[in-house]
Amino acid sequence: MDKKELGDFLRNRRERLQPVDVGLPSGARRRTPGLRREEVAVLAHISIEYYTRLEQGRAPRPSSEVLAGISDALLLTEAESAHLHELAGTARKKDAVHDRTVRASMTALIERLPGAVGFVLSAAFEVLAWNSLATAVLGDLAAATPAERNLARRAFLPEVARRTGAEVADMTEFRHHVVAQLRTAAVRYPTDPLVQDLVAELRAGSADFARLWERHDVQARPVITKTFRHPGVGSITVDCDTLLLPDRDQQLVLYTAVPGSRDAESLELLRMVVSGSLTGS
Known part of the structure; x- marks a missing residue:
């Protein structure tokens, strides 16, 4: 599990979204870009504290179910969701080095x-x-x-x-x-x-x-x-x-x-x- 890359990826994708993208009211003017952490946590059905620790690189490895909820909350594409699982270490790992032999x-x-x-x-x-x-x-x-x-x-x-x-x-x-x-x-x-x-x-x-x-x-x-x-x-x-x-x-x-x-x-x-x-x- 690459905690730093995982946190950076989650923060990057959160900041790309606007409330209207996920069906939330815009509300008052925001000081930071994108969704708030608490909004992602609510949409993903996880605690605000746990999601915050994930972005900060301090949380233990999330389960596949938690990752699926976060993927839905952040409107990740199939490729982005697969990347999220790779970062969290829940995807099947390939060989230690990439294959350079050609059939x-x-x-x-x-x-x-x-x-x-x-x-x-x-x-x-x-x-x-x-x-x-x-x-x-x-x-x-x-x-x-x-x-x-x-x-x-x-x-x-x-x-x-x-x-x-x-x-x-x-x-x-x-x-x-x-x-x-x-x-x-x-x-x-x-x-x-x-x-x-x-x-x-x-x-x-x-x-x-x-x-x-x-x-x-x-x-x-x-x-x-x-x-x-x-x-x-x-x-x-x-x-x-x-x-x-x-x-x-x-x-x-x-x-x-x-x-x-x-x-x-x-x-x-x-x-x-x-x-x-x-x-x-």
Whole structure:
């Protein structure tokens, strides 16, 4: 149970709500944002003292029933409620470290998709496996270090992005997505040095990451499209689809373009260039 993170998360979500959101009268002008602690306690059917101690990081582990009541009181989404249970230590824990091994079938699958950029991401946003078209869009992944293959570092640390050569036009949505996913990973793997050190590095090295981290978001809007600036073919806008691989806590990511579009033609040109370089033609 991470008492400090649990308290911070509860306070953050409480301060985001207004009385009208939960069917309470606004009343007199409030000195602090959001709901009062006593209002959350009443809505969750628990004592004010116990809820206050939870926010202060002084309470014993709450039961699943108490967490369910708090989730309802704070209008948490399914993802936020699951995160709350993780913080409280009532959810099923995964392995001590996240899995970085990729199933051979996944590697074979992305290689059989020559018209799509395909790669597998770890829970810590490291690209673990990729096809040739991914190399054309994301840079020379084989030559990159594990740190440079990490999309979270590319999103928030300019020096890493410059070394990789891959440039994305608008990172706002993706950055929100990265922070939300990493916050979940940090709770799921509290003793994994790769995850914890990455979060610490990004918090220290990026003011944007530190600001977003304090929001305690665990569910971001999915990144639907992404535009790359490629030195050879110019801007390419692709559709982004992510398939979860729950057995290893990984993601299969596919970038595709609308058939017949200029973006699709650009991807096809890159595919031909990569194929030509591989065959020596």
